[in-house]
Amino acid sequence: MSQKKYWKGLEELNNTEAHQEVAANEFSEPLPFEMSDNLLNATTPRRDFLKFLGFSTVAATLAASCEMPVRRVIPYAIKPEDIVPGVPxxxxxxxxxxxxxxxxxxxxxxxxxxxxxxxxxxxxxxxxxxxxxxxxxxxLYDKARLRQPMVDGQEATFDAIDRQVKDGLASASQPIYLLTSTILSPTTKEVINQFLAKYPTAKHVIYDPVSYSGMLLANEASYGKRALPSYHFDKADTIVSLGADFLGTWLSPVEFSKQYAATRKVTAKNLKMSRHYHVEGHHTTTGASADVRATCKPSEMGAVAVALYNAVTTGAAPSLSTKGLNELVTKAAADLKKGNGMVVCGSNDVNVQTVINAINSAIGANGTTINWAVNSNYRAGIDADVAALTEAMSNGQVGAVLIHGVNPVYELYNGKKFAEGLKKVPVTVSFADRMDETAQQCKFVVPNHHYLESWGDAEPKTGYYSLMQPGIAPLFKTRAYQDSLLMWAGATTTYGDMWKQYWTSKLGGESNFDKALQDGIVEPAGDMPTGGATFAGNIGTAISAIPTKPTDGMEVVIYEKISIGHGGMWSNNPWLHEMPDPMTKVTWDNYACVSPKKAKELGNELTSITEVDTAKRVIKLKVNGQEVLLPLIAVPGMHNDVVAIAVGYGRDAKVGMAAKSGTDKWGNEIGGKNVYPLTHMVGQTVSYHAPVTIEKTDKTYDLAITQTHMSYEGRAVVHEFTLEEFAKNPNELLEERKEEIGPFTHQPWGEEANEESMHTEPEKAAAAGAAVLLDEEGFRKNATLYPEYVSPGIHWGMSIDLTACTGCGACVVGCMAENNVSVVGKREVMRSHDMHWIRIDRYFSGNPDEPDTIQTIFQPMMCQHCDNAPCENVCPVSATNHSSEGLNQMAYNRCIGTKYCANNCPYKVRHFNWLDWNGADCFDDNLYEDYRRDGMNDDLTRMVLNPDVTVRSRGVMEKCSFCVQRLQDAKLTAKKDGRPMKDGEAKTACQQACASDCIVFGNVNDPESAVAQIRKNNKERVFYVLEQIHTLPNVNYLSKIRNTDKIVGGNEATDWMMKEHI
Amino acid sequence: MSESIKPMFRKIVQCFTALVFTVFVSNISAVAAPDGKAIFQSNCASCHNPLKDATGPALKGVDGRVPSKEWLHNWVHNPSAMIAKDAYAQKLFDKWKPTVMTSFPSLSDEEIDAVVTYVNSVEPPSKGPAAGTGAATEQPEGTSSTGNWIYALVTVILLTLAFILWRVNSGLKRVANEKDGVPNVKEIPFYRNKVVIAITVILVFIFAGYWITNGAIEMGRQQNYQPLQPIYYSHKVHVGINQLNCLYCHAGAEKSRHAMVPSTNICMNCHKQINEYTGNEEHPLVTAEGKKIDGTAEIQKLYKYAGWDPVKKEYIRDEKGNIKATPVKWVKIHNLPDHVYFNHSQHVLVGKVQCQRCHGPIQDMDEVYQFAPLSMGWCINCHRQTQVQFTNNNYYSIFEKYHEELKSGKRTGVTVEDIGGTECQKCHY
Known part of the structure; x- marks a missing residue:
């Protein structure tokens, strides 16, 4: 299976001309100067030479005689005791x-x-x-945040607002509504209760921007609790997900990723691995991580659930629309019956969720993998309530609305109606942190603190608490919304005091409180209790309400992106905009995802359905009478009749510069479209899929896609095995590697040309207890003419597990935050000028025309810190060179920007600062501006920069440093204590951010370190990318193991790469 | 005559004996007697002034006030115990409470007496024209500069004379040639002389090149930079004369990358008591330009920054109770480029490098100047030569190879460079 063919995108698969050109060119655009014959053959006349000489002399003299500015060092006036400048x-x-x-x-x-x-x-x-x-x-440092409270769009004081709101609330003749998102905080719930007690007509309505009402209502019907259980993916042997993107956006992906990864740490000795079946219409990272995946239209999801229910309970053979679905359901049912299974579903349909509950009940998941003893409180919103509120508002039956944490005008399917309704409400208050779509329609805007400025708490699971303390005093004139509510409820205490009193008395004393605050969590001792629940739902009614056949024609799926999520403040976060979507690799936009086959049907010539050409055809989608124009992007693995669009885009200009939708300075359309209006109520809940008609238009729209920026030109850089294959012959990868590097482990000349050593190899291997002896040391020493680098103390190394990586992108953003990586903006991403130090390469395999055959691998790729680095040899000024700790060092101040290193890097991980992204340039007025990402360079936003890392200026190369500032810090801490450094003390930012523990980092010279242990104990899965070219990377990968028996074949007509390169 | 000699001789002997004795005795006392001033400054000065009331009472004449010498000794050794049982002590505490004096059980009776002797010897600073010492030294050295002028003038006159003579000579030669009918060689002015031009160009090239290259290398470096500071803070007075520990103020040097310039509240720890500069005779404060500085006025400047009311002896606070202090905007002397990461704690705590190694004789500087060039070459040189605390710090136990080499004698020490201290990313990231 290792010989399987991978492709990053369709252009690579089809080897289009445009792709060949991109792959062959060093830079994606023509260089900004003319290479004419005149220039090359020009002779410099003596006079010109003297002129140049004179000019440069004068320039140098002037520069040299410049006076140094007087710099100030300003200490604290009164230094706070707990702050040591320079120490975090x-x-x-x-x-x-x-x-x-x-x-x-x-x-x-x-x-x-x-x-x-x-x-x-x-x-x-x-x-x-x-x-x-x-x-x-x-x-926190968002420029678009409100800096003071507002009344009718004018700046106001808290006093004035308090007076007016209190009067308004007191004189309200109609009911008062408090409209919020799900509230996790127990003390806030107390505050709300106090508020509701003060105003007897007041009601609290909760809704979630992306709704889980279907689950809540189904659980109420099935188990008598309108609640969500705790899921234990770590205890599951079989996971069936029907459209639940639980590694990306579903409920609590951070928690689930950790649990999920724990079941997928395979070694040759420990072959236990969960099996993950996935059914979905579009292509999510969870689907990409799945072992077995099939696609269906969203309207068939209910039928799939019913088929699975039948297969589990009666063993009935499924008769779904495709063979793939039938196979998946049959296999999944068989595995679920073995026990320790769980079924999760992303549908917001009560009936579908009821069937899921019935399946989970039937397979005994309740009490094992699904825990009803401890509820999850992540979602509590009920769609019908907010629909009723909208209705009441437009009927003029509402006295006041106070809105916190949600943005109904933007997020509701009937947002327009909500906005109109707001006009009929006498008192409207928004606690939004910015003038978002709803706040603009409210009379009073009382901005809430950012969570990093707030005191608070959360109860994510019943009985499991977490405290919130501020990292900074409020930057602006904002006020905790709890304080506003308390104030308007006539309470005399502040929220802070109340919160502290609540916790001091709950925890029993000041010292317990201090400890809890320091730990940040308050949890019951011991393991989480588990408990089941008895299914008491009406499965018959549920099944009969579910259509057995999918609807005809195309269907649209409205989904959340991992990066931007439901919208909110995230829509104005340049880091998230610049983070490429795991599946589409598109930055800065939303778009209509369709399958490659559909894209072709929509009349796209090959180059523009693929990723090389930035101009994408714009299509017109009509859903329930709503029309939206969006560019089209082909995503392998999408169901052929599904089009998927992400929410969170199409924002108002006041949400922020990066969020703004409309036209930019150059007249280009930017910012995507809001597709929340394409959702609609079906019965009690909002449905996120609907029939759609698509028309093509003649317009095109540019999308900034990163995947084709760096190409390996088809060389094998990932290795994948099925669990079965791996169990049968764990040494397959070792054998492959031996084939590649074996011939070079012995010098054919000199002292080491020892015939004997070659012949005694099998014995040596036997002695080492291994079937295959891979002489890595010999390869390191003998396969090169370059001298060997020795690392007398520390040798840093990293191991990345491809099986665990879900492509979620936490590492990408973590790296940007830690290393001051510049945001370049859409226009420059289109020119391949993105600066990410770590990228996640996405490889597909399979037939793009058959979505069920598509399998995906994510490969985080950063500087491999080669011990025999091709980049180091070509630098004319030795700006990049090697350290005795195995780091490939990049000295920015020495770099003169020849870009030879980037050209010679086989991994394509070096990034050149083409422009002045961040004002670090020594020339004024050189700053790049695109009027979207520029908020990054605001004085306020620059406070987020890490002072331990240089901000790179124009004209220098940069790349992953293994977070050298953290390594140095960990070493220094150990030195100060006079002890050797402990394993795990030095963590890279990507490693720390990773929810799946797929990145392990440490000192490989220490045999006890985790990374050395992995290389020793899991050597059957270890490989190095492009090892055969003797770059000696310090990053190793662990092969992808997929718990499936389905081998994805290539496509005869497009197998050119295999023939050419393997 | 002999009679007259005898008494004289006796006198001489007597004097001599007395002298020897005095010298002997005084030598002994110099060895044995505790230095009252030093003890006072290191133990008492933060709360007591000999002449004025501070946190504690003025100490001059203390031996006359207290009931007995013994009482005083007991008091210093354990004030709390005295307050509990002694009436006078009680009275004293009532006057100065809530502060109880720190006990000094380690001070011997002699040392306490020495302190008493010292405080009694302190005289109030005499006001008036007594401090006029600098006048005589500022005499301009007129004679030598006049001499230089004369030399220059003579040189110029002689050169002019030589030039005139040369011109006269060549003129005469021309006339003579014309007379003799010998054709004159056409004279080329020296500025068109190719040899002269060539030499000049080469010289200009060499000197200008040297100057420009040096200037370019030195760009951004400011060795010997000695700016005026908002407060005339003398390191010499604090560190040199009063022996303050560097880390008392620069507390970050062992913890952080920044050594930290102290905040005003650190200054006020001592300067709540020390509100005047009394060392003018011992060490007059003068700026680099020769301007005299009034130390006491500088302390007043500090009070303004620190928000301290020197009359009421308390902080000036706003309505929330916060001290109304403003930070002192010191001029930064030691500047490193932004792309250089330097960590004080690495050098001070781990490397055990003395402050003076980079900052120079800071204890002798009234106004601080940049002692070292702070150039990369200077850093690298030190890293090449300096031995790390290799065997003393267990962190380095991971360098097994070097330890073996040290044991076998193959290696005498491990320099910073040996453990990678000259690699780019040790300082640039």
């Missing part, structure tokens, strides 16, 4: 965005938060983070 402080806190939760640790430097890490003490998230959690620190 860490505060445990909690990330909360509606119902999204993550226990975090805030890193503050000199009083400002600069990085967010996972809190390892939490038993729920266990130190994991997601891309959005990593990026949340940038939102």
């Amino acid at each position: 402080n860490y505060y445990a806190s909690t990330f909360v965005d509606g119902g999204d939760y993550c226990a975090i640790v805030i890193k503050t430097r000199d009083g400002r938060p600069i990085k967010v890490e996972g809190n390892t003490l939490s038993s729920i998230t266990k130190g994991s983070t997601s891309a959005r959690v990593q990026a949340s620190v940038l939102s």
Whole structure:
């Protein structure tokens, strides 16, 4: 299976002309100067020479005689005791965005938060983070945040607002509504109760931007609890997901990724691995990680669930629309019956979720993999409630609306109606942090703090608490919305006092409180209790309500992107915009994803359905009478009759510069479209899929896609095996590697040309207890003419597990935050000028015309820190060279920008600063501006920069440094204590951000280190990318193991790569 | 005569004996007697002034006030115990409470007496024209500069004379040639002389090149940079004379990359008591330009920054109780480029490098100047030569190869360079 063929995109598969050109060219665009014969053959006359000489002399003299500016060193006037300038402080806190939760640790430097890490003490998230959690620190410094409260769009004071709102609420003759997202905080719930008690007509309505009402209602019907259970993916042997993107966006992906990865740590000795079946209409990262995947139209998802139910309970053979689905359901049912299975479903349909509950009940998942003893509180929104509120508002039956954490005008399918309704409400209050679509329609805007400025708490699971403490005092005149509610409820205490009192009394004393605050979490001791639930739903009614056949024609799926999510403040986060989507690799936009086959049918010539050409055909989609124009992008693995569009785009200009939808300075359309209006109510819940008609237009739209920026030109860089194959012959990869490097492990001349050593190899191998002896040391020494680098102390190394990687992108954003990686903006991404130090390469295999055959591998790729690095040899000024710790060092101040290194790097991980992205340039007025990403260079936003890392200026090369600042810091800490460094003390940012533990980093000279242990104990899966060219990378990969028996074949007509390169 | 000699002789002997004795005795006392001033400054000065009330009472004449010498000794050794039982001590505490004096059980009775002797010897600073010492030294050295002028003038006159004579000579030669009918060689002015031009060009090229290259290399470097600071803070007075530990103020040097310039509250730890500069006779404060500085006025400047009311002896606070302090905007002397990462704690704590190694004789500087060039070459040189604390710090145990080489004598030491201290990414990232 290792000989399987992989392709990054369709252009590579089809080897189009455009792709060949891109692959052959060093730069993606013509260089900005004319290479004419005149220039090459020109002779420089003596006078010109003297002129140049004179000019440069004068210029140098002037430059040299420039006076140094007077710099000031300004100490604290009164230094706070707990701050040592230059030494970071860490505060445990909690990330909360509606119902999204993550226990975090805030890193503050000199009083400002600069990085967010996972809190390892939490038993729920266990130190994991997601891309959005990593990026949340940038939102703190968002320029678009409101700096003071507003009344009718005018600046106002809290006093004035308090007076008016209190009067308004007191005199409200109609009911008062508090409209919020899911609230995880127990103390906030108390505050809300106080508020509701003060105003007897007040009601609390909860909804979630992307709804889970179907599940909540189904659970109520099935188990008598309107709640969500705790899922234990780590305890599951069989996972069946019907459209639930649980590694990307479904409920609590941070938690689930950690659990999921724990079941997929395969070694030759431990072959236990969960099997993940996945059915979906579009292509998500979860589907890409699945072992067995089949596609269906969303309207058939219910039928699939019913078929699975029948197969599990009665063993009935499924009769679904495709063979792939039937096979998957049959196999999944057989595996589920073996026990330790679980079925999750992303549908928001009550009936479908009821069937899922019935399956889980039938396979005994409740109490084993699905835990009803501890509820998850991630979502509590009920769609019908907000629909009723909208209705009441337009009927003029609402006295006041107070809106927190949601943006109904933007997010509701009937947002327009909501906006009109708001006009009929006498008192409208928004607690939004910016003038978002809803806040603009509200009379009062009382901005809430950013979560990094707030006191608070969260109860993600019943009985499992997490405390929130600020990392910085509020930057602007904002106020905790709890304080506003308390104030308007006539309470005399502040939220902060109430919160502290609540926790001090709950925890029993000040010292317990301090400890809890320091840890950030309050959890019951011991393992989480587990408990089942008895299914009491009406399965018959549910099944009869589910259509047995999919609807005809195309269907649209409205989904959340991993990066931008439901929208909110994320829509204005340049880090998230620049992070390529795991599946499409598109940055900065939303678009209509369709299958390659459909894209061709829509009349696209090959170059523009693929990723080389940035201009994409725009199509017109009509859904329920709504029309939307979006560019089309071909995504292998999509169902042929499905088109998928992400929410979170198409924002108002006041949401922020990066979020703005409309036209840019050059008249180009930007910012995507809002597709929430394409959703609609079906019965009690919002449906995220609908029939759609598509028309092509003659327009095109440019999309910035990163995947084709770097090409290996078809060389094998990933290795994949099925679990079965791996179990049968774990040494297959070793044998392959031996074939490649074996001939070079002995010098054919000199002392080591020892015939004997070659012949005694089998014995040596036997002595080492291995079937195949791979003489890596011999290869290292003898396959090159270059001298060997020795590492007398530390030798850093990294191991990346391709089986565990889900492509979620947390590492990409974590790296940007840690290393001050510049955001270049859409226009420059289109020119391949993106600066990410770590990228996640996405490889497809299979037949693009048959979505069920598509398998995907994600490969995080960063500087491999080669011990025999091709980049080092070609640098004319030795700006990149090797350290005794195995690091490939990049000295920015020495770099003169020849770009030879980038050209010679086989991994294509070097990035050149083509323009002045960040104002680090020594010339004024050189700053690049595209009027979208420029917020990054605002003085406020620049507070997020890591002071330990140089901000690179124009004209220098940069690349992954293995987070050398962290390595140096870990070494220094050990030196100060006078002890050897411990394994795990030095962590790279990507490693720390990773929710799946797929990156392991450490000192390979220490045989006890985790990375050395992996290379020893899991050697059957270890490989190095392009090892045969003797670059001696310090990053190893572990082969992808897929727990499937389905081997994806290539396509005869397009097998040119295999023939050419393997 | 002999009679007259005898008494004289006796006198001489007596004097001599007395002298020897005095010298002997005073030598002994110099060895044995505790230095009252030093003890006072290191133990008492942060709370007591000999002449004025501070946190504690003025100490001059303390031996006369207290009940007995013994009482004083007991008091210093354990004030709390005295307050508990002694009436006078009680009275004293009532006056100065809530502060109880720190106990100094380690001070011997002699040392306490020495302190008393010292404080009694302190006289209030005499006001008036007594401090006029600098006048005489500022005499301009007129004679030598006048001499230089004369030399220059003579040289110029002689050169002019030589030039005139040369011109006269060549003129006469021309006339003579014309007379003799010998054709004159056409004279080329020296500035068109090719040899002269060539030499000049080469010289200009060499000197200008040297100057430009040097200038370019030196760009951004500022060795000997000695700016005026907002407060005339003398390291010599604090570190040199009063022996303050560097780390007392620069507390970050062992913890952080920044050594830290102290905040005003650190200054105020001592300067709540020390509100005047009394060392003018011992060490007059003068700027590099020769301007005299009033130390006491500089301390007043500090009070303004620190938000300290020197009259009421308390901090000036706003309505929230925060001290109204403003930071001192010191001029930064030691500047490294942004792409250089330098960590003080690495050098001070791990490397055990003395501050003076990079900052020079800081204890002798009234105004600090940049002692070292802070150039990369200078850093690298030190890294090449300096031995790391290899065997003393267990961190380095991972360098097994070097340890073996040290044991076998193959290697005498491990320099910073040997463990990678000259690699780019040790300082640039």
